Amino acid sequence: KAGVTQTPRYLIKTRGQQVTLSCSPISGHRSVSWYQQTPGQGLQFLFEYFSETQRNKGNFPGRFSGRQFSNSRSEMNVSTLELGDSALYLCASSLVSSGPGNTIYFGEGSWLTVV
Amino acid sequence: EDQVTQSPEALRLQEGESSSLNCSYTVSGLRGLFWYRQDPGKGPEFLFTLYSAGEEKEKERLKATLTKKESFLHITAPKPEDSATYLCAVQGGYNQGGKLIFGQGTELSVKP
Numbered sequence: 001k002a003g004v005t006q007t008p009r010y011l012i013k014t015r016g017q018q019v020t021l022s023c024s025p026i027s028g029h030r031s032v033s034w035y036q037q038t039p040g041q042g043l044q045f046l047f048e049y050f051s052e053t054q055r056n057k058g059n060f061p062g063r064f065s066g067r068q069f070s071n072s073r074s075e076m077n078v079s080t081l082e083l084g085d086s087a088l089y090l091c092a093s094s095l096v097s098s099g100p101g102n103t104i105y106f107g108e109g110s111w112l113t114v115v
Numbered sequence: 116e117d118q119v120t121q122s123p124e125a126l127r128l129q130e131g132e133s134s135s136l137n138c139s140y141t142v143s144g145l146r147g148l149f150w151y152r153q154d155p156g157k158g159p160e161f162l163f164t165l166y167s168a169g170e171e172k173e174k175e176r177l178k179a180t181l182t183k184k185e186s187f188l189h190i191t192a193p194k195p196e197d198s199a200t201y202l203c204a205v206q207g208g209y210n211q212g213g214k215l216i217f218g219q220g221t222e223l224s225v226k227p
Contacts, residue, residue, distance in 0.1 A: 004158075031213050043159075043202065043217040055212035090158055097213035098146050098206050100166055104215065106151070106158040 002027065004093050004107035012113045018079040021110045025072050025093030029105075031055075032074040034066060037088040037109070046089075049074055050097055081114045088112075117142045117207050121218035128193055128225050136188040136221045142207030148186050149215060150179050151202040159202055162188075193225045 005024040013019050025032050034046040045058040049068035066076040072093075078085055088111055094104045118141045128134055140148065147166055151159035163172045165181040172179050176197065178189040188201055200222045204215040 006158075033213050033215070035215075035217075042219045043204075043215075045214045045216070048213045050212070056214050058214070092213075092215075094213060100147075101164075102147075103161055103164060104149065104213065105161055108158045 004091055004105050006089075006091050006107040006110050008110060009108065010111045010113075012115060013081050014115055015081055015083060017081050018077060019081060019112060020075055020077045021089055021091075021112075023074045023076075023091030023093075023107060025074070025091075026105060029093040029095055030072055031094045031097050032068055032072060033092045033104075034074070034076050035090045035092065035106075036060070037090055038086075043090070046076065048097065055097060078112075083114050086112060086114045117205065117211075117216050119203055119205055119216050119218035121201075121203050121221050123221060124219065125222045126224070128190075128223070130194055130225055130227050131192045133189070133191045133193070135190070136201055136203075136223070138186040138188070138203030138218055139184060140186070140203075140205045141184075142205045142216070145205060145207050147206040148181055149204045149206070150186070150188055151204065153200045153202055153220070162201075190223070193223075195225050195227050198223055198225045 031050045033048040047057045068074045088109045090109045091107045120139045150162040153159045163179040168183045200220045202220045204217040
Protein backbone atom coordinates (compact mmCIF):
# COMPACT_ATOMS: atom_id res chain seq x y z
CA LYS A 1 0.00 0.00 0.00
CA ALA A 2 1.56 3.26 -1.13
CA GLY A 3 2.12 5.94 1.48
CA VAL A 4 1.61 9.68 1.27
CA THR A 5 3.49 10.97 -1.77
CA GLN A 6 4.78 14.52 -2.00
CA THR A 7 6.35 16.23 -4.99
CA PRO A 8 8.76 17.76 -5.56
CA ARG A 9 11.07 16.60 -2.81
CA TYR A 10 13.50 19.48 -3.12
CA LEU A 11 13.23 22.88 -4.73
CA ILE A 12 14.96 26.23 -4.68
CA LYS A 13 13.07 29.43 -5.42
CA THR A 14 13.89 33.10 -5.49
CA ARG A 15 12.26 35.71 -3.25
CA GLY A 16 9.08 37.03 -4.81
CA GLN A 17 8.37 33.90 -6.82
CA GLN A 18 5.55 31.50 -6.10
CA VAL A 19 5.61 27.75 -5.57
CA THR A 20 3.12 24.91 -5.79
CA LEU A 21 3.58 21.69 -3.84
CA SER A 22 1.64 18.52 -4.47
CA CYS A 23 0.41 15.74 -2.22
CA SER A 24 -1.18 12.40 -3.07
CA PRO A 25 -2.78 10.87 0.02
CA ILE A 26 -3.02 7.18 0.83
CA SER A 27 -5.67 5.55 -1.31
CA GLY A 28 -9.09 5.94 0.31
CA HIS A 29 -8.05 8.77 2.61
CA ARG A 30 -10.20 11.86 2.32
CA SER A 31 -8.55 14.19 4.83
CA VAL A 32 -5.36 15.99 3.85
CA SER A 33 -3.50 18.42 6.08
CA TRP A 34 -0.41 20.53 5.49
CA TYR A 35 2.27 21.49 8.01
CA GLN A 36 5.35 23.69 7.93
CA GLN A 37 8.42 22.50 9.83
CA THR A 38 11.31 24.81 10.71
CA PRO A 39 14.10 24.43 13.29
CA GLY A 40 12.83 27.39 15.29
CA GLN A 41 9.06 26.87 15.21
CA GLY A 42 8.80 23.12 14.87
CA LEU A 43 5.75 21.67 13.14
CA GLN A 44 2.96 24.16 12.57
CA PHE A 45 -0.44 23.49 11.07
CA LEU A 46 -1.22 25.25 7.81
CA PHE A 47 -4.63 23.93 6.75
CA GLU A 48 -6.80 20.85 6.39
CA TYR A 49 -9.00 19.74 3.52
CA PHE A 50 -11.72 17.16 3.61
CA SER A 51 -13.83 16.25 0.59
CA GLU A 52 -12.53 19.30 -1.31
CA THR A 53 -13.50 21.72 1.49
CA GLN A 54 -11.10 23.57 3.74
CA ARG A 55 -12.04 22.59 7.28
CA ASN A 56 -9.48 24.49 9.28
CA LYS A 57 -6.70 27.00 8.75
CA GLY A 58 -3.66 27.83 10.85
CA ASN A 59 -2.17 31.23 11.60
CA PHE A 60 -0.37 31.85 8.35
CA PRO A 61 -0.67 34.83 6.01
CA GLY A 62 -2.93 34.74 2.98
CA ARG A 63 0.09 34.04 0.76
CA PHE A 64 -0.35 30.42 1.81
CA SER A 65 -3.25 28.70 0.13
CA GLY A 66 -4.33 25.23 -0.80
CA ARG A 67 -6.93 23.15 -2.48
CA GLN A 68 -8.10 19.57 -2.75
CA PHE A 69 -9.32 17.80 -5.83
CA SER A 70 -12.11 15.28 -6.22
CA ASN A 71 -9.59 12.41 -6.09
CA SER A 72 -8.38 13.74 -2.69
CA ARG A 73 -5.04 14.88 -4.09
CA SER A 74 -4.05 18.25 -2.70
CA GLU A 75 -1.87 21.16 -3.63
CA MET A 76 -0.59 24.06 -1.61
CA ASN A 77 0.66 27.30 -3.03
CA VAL A 78 2.85 29.99 -1.55
CA SER A 79 2.95 33.30 -3.39
CA THR A 80 5.45 36.12 -3.12
CA LEU A 81 8.00 33.94 -1.40
CA GLU A 82 10.04 35.30 1.49
CA LEU A 83 13.30 34.00 2.92
CA GLY A 84 11.41 32.90 6.05
CA ASP A 85 9.30 30.52 4.00
CA SER A 86 12.29 28.20 3.69
CA ALA A 87 11.12 25.05 5.44
CA LEU A 88 10.10 21.45 5.15
CA TYR A 89 6.47 21.29 4.06
CA LEU A 90 4.71 18.13 5.18
CA CYS A 91 1.48 16.64 3.99
CA ALA A 92 -0.56 14.29 6.16
CA SER A 93 -3.50 12.10 5.25
CA SER A 94 -6.12 10.16 7.15
CA LEU A 95 -9.41 8.42 6.45
CA VAL A 96 -11.38 11.12 8.24
CA SER A 97 -10.43 14.17 10.30
CA SER A 98 -10.50 12.58 13.71
CA GLY A 99 -11.98 9.85 15.83
CA PRO A 100 -10.94 6.59 17.47
CA GLY A 101 -8.66 4.55 15.27
CA ASN A 102 -8.11 7.36 12.78
CA THR A 103 -4.37 7.26 12.10
CA ILE A 104 -2.68 10.26 10.54
CA TYR A 105 0.20 9.46 8.21
CA PHE A 106 2.82 11.90 6.95
CA GLY A 107 4.69 12.07 3.69
CA GLU A 108 8.43 12.63 3.37
CA GLY A 109 7.94 16.31 2.76
CA SER A 110 9.01 18.93 0.27
CA TRP A 111 12.14 20.87 1.14
CA LEU A 112 11.77 24.48 0.01
CA THR A 113 14.72 26.84 0.02
CA VAL A 114 14.10 30.50 -0.79
CA VAL A 115 17.15 32.50 -1.84
CA GLU B 116 -4.77 28.02 24.25
CA ASP B 117 -3.90 24.43 23.35
CA GLN B 118 -0.25 23.69 24.07
CA VAL B 119 2.19 20.77 24.07
CA THR B 120 5.53 20.74 25.89
CA GLN B 121 8.06 17.95 25.54
CA SER B 122 10.98 17.21 27.84
CA PRO B 123 13.84 16.79 27.78
CA GLU B 124 14.81 18.56 24.56
CA ALA B 125 17.65 16.10 24.09
CA LEU B 126 18.47 12.78 25.68
CA ARG B 127 21.62 10.72 25.37
CA LEU B 128 21.52 7.08 26.42
CA GLN B 129 23.84 4.14 26.34
CA GLU B 130 22.56 1.09 24.53
CA GLY B 131 20.38 -0.87 26.96
CA GLU B 132 19.79 2.11 29.27
CA SER B 133 16.02 2.49 29.64
CA SER B 134 14.40 5.91 30.03
CA SER B 135 11.22 7.94 29.47
CA LEU B 136 10.25 10.94 27.39
CA ASN B 137 7.58 13.31 28.68
CA CYS B 138 4.81 15.15 26.86
CA SER B 139 2.71 17.61 28.88
CA TYR B 140 -0.37 19.03 27.24
CA THR B 141 -3.09 21.59 27.75
CA VAL B 142 -6.03 21.12 25.46
CA SER B 143 -9.74 21.71 25.60
CA GLY B 144 -11.36 18.40 24.80
CA LEU B 145 -8.61 15.91 23.97
CA ARG B 146 -9.59 13.80 20.97
CA GLY B 147 -6.27 12.03 20.61
CA LEU B 148 -2.60 12.19 21.58
CA PHE B 149 -0.14 11.07 18.92
CA TRP B 150 3.47 9.96 19.08
CA TYR B 151 5.70 10.10 16.01
CA ARG B 152 9.31 9.31 15.30
CA GLN B 153 11.22 11.50 12.85
CA ASP B 154 14.58 10.69 11.33
CA PRO B 155 16.72 13.51 9.87
CA GLY B 156 15.45 14.65 6.50
CA LYS B 157 12.34 12.48 6.63
CA GLY B 158 8.68 12.88 7.48
CA PRO B 159 7.25 11.84 10.86
CA GLU B 160 6.59 8.12 11.21
CA PHE B 161 3.45 7.17 13.15
CA LEU B 162 3.98 5.27 16.39
CA PHE B 163 0.87 5.46 18.60
CA THR B 164 -2.41 7.21 19.24
CA LEU B 165 -3.88 7.35 22.75
CA TYR B 166 -7.41 8.52 23.40
CA SER B 167 -8.19 8.38 27.11
CA ALA B 168 -6.42 8.57 30.46
CA GLY B 169 -5.09 5.21 31.57
CA GLU B 170 -4.61 3.91 28.06
CA GLU B 171 -1.31 2.22 27.21
CA LYS B 172 0.13 0.97 23.90
CA GLU B 173 3.29 -0.96 23.12
CA LYS B 174 5.41 -1.56 20.08
CA GLU B 175 8.71 -3.39 20.33
CA ARG B 176 10.85 -1.44 22.82
CA LEU B 177 8.40 1.46 23.06
CA LYS B 178 5.45 1.90 25.41
CA ALA B 179 3.22 4.95 25.51
CA THR B 180 0.99 5.90 28.44
CA LEU B 181 -1.53 8.68 28.95
CA THR B 182 -2.84 10.62 31.94
CA LYS B 183 -5.14 13.63 32.01
CA LYS B 184 -2.21 16.04 31.80
CA GLU B 185 0.69 14.18 30.22
CA SER B 186 1.93 11.24 28.24
CA PHE B 187 5.10 9.24 28.58
CA LEU B 188 7.02 7.32 25.97
CA HIS B 189 9.02 4.64 27.74
CA ILE B 190 11.98 3.18 25.89
CA THR B 191 13.17 -0.16 27.23
CA ALA B 192 16.72 -1.35 26.49
CA PRO B 193 17.17 1.05 23.55
CA LYS B 194 19.37 0.28 20.57
CA PRO B 195 21.32 2.74 18.37
CA GLU B 196 18.63 2.43 15.69
CA ASP B 197 16.17 4.03 18.12
CA SER B 198 18.07 7.30 17.73
CA ALA B 199 15.66 9.88 16.28
CA THR B 200 13.52 12.84 17.25
CA TYR B 201 10.30 11.80 18.98
CA LEU B 202 7.34 14.11 18.48
CA CYS B 203 4.18 14.35 20.54
CA ALA B 204 1.02 15.96 19.19
CA VAL B 205 -2.55 16.48 20.38
CA GLN B 206 -5.81 16.80 18.59
CA GLY B 207 -8.30 18.81 20.57
CA GLY B 208 -11.44 20.86 20.34
CA TYR B 209 -14.41 19.58 18.43
CA ASN B 210 -14.22 22.50 15.99
CA GLN B 211 -10.56 21.89 15.18
CA GLY B 212 -11.05 19.13 12.63
CA GLY B 213 -7.90 17.11 12.06
CA LYS B 214 -5.48 19.77 13.27
CA LEU B 215 -2.51 18.47 15.26
CA ILE B 216 -0.62 20.65 17.73
CA PHE B 217 2.96 19.48 18.08
CA GLY B 218 5.54 19.77 20.81
CA GLN B 219 9.11 20.73 19.94
CA GLY B 220 10.27 17.12 20.13
CA THR B 221 12.87 15.16 22.07
CA GLU B 222 16.06 14.32 20.22
CA LEU B 223 17.17 10.87 21.36
CA SER B 224 20.68 9.58 20.81
CA VAL B 225 21.57 6.01 21.74
CA LYS B 226 25.26 5.15 21.79
CA PRO B 227 26.54 1.57 21.42
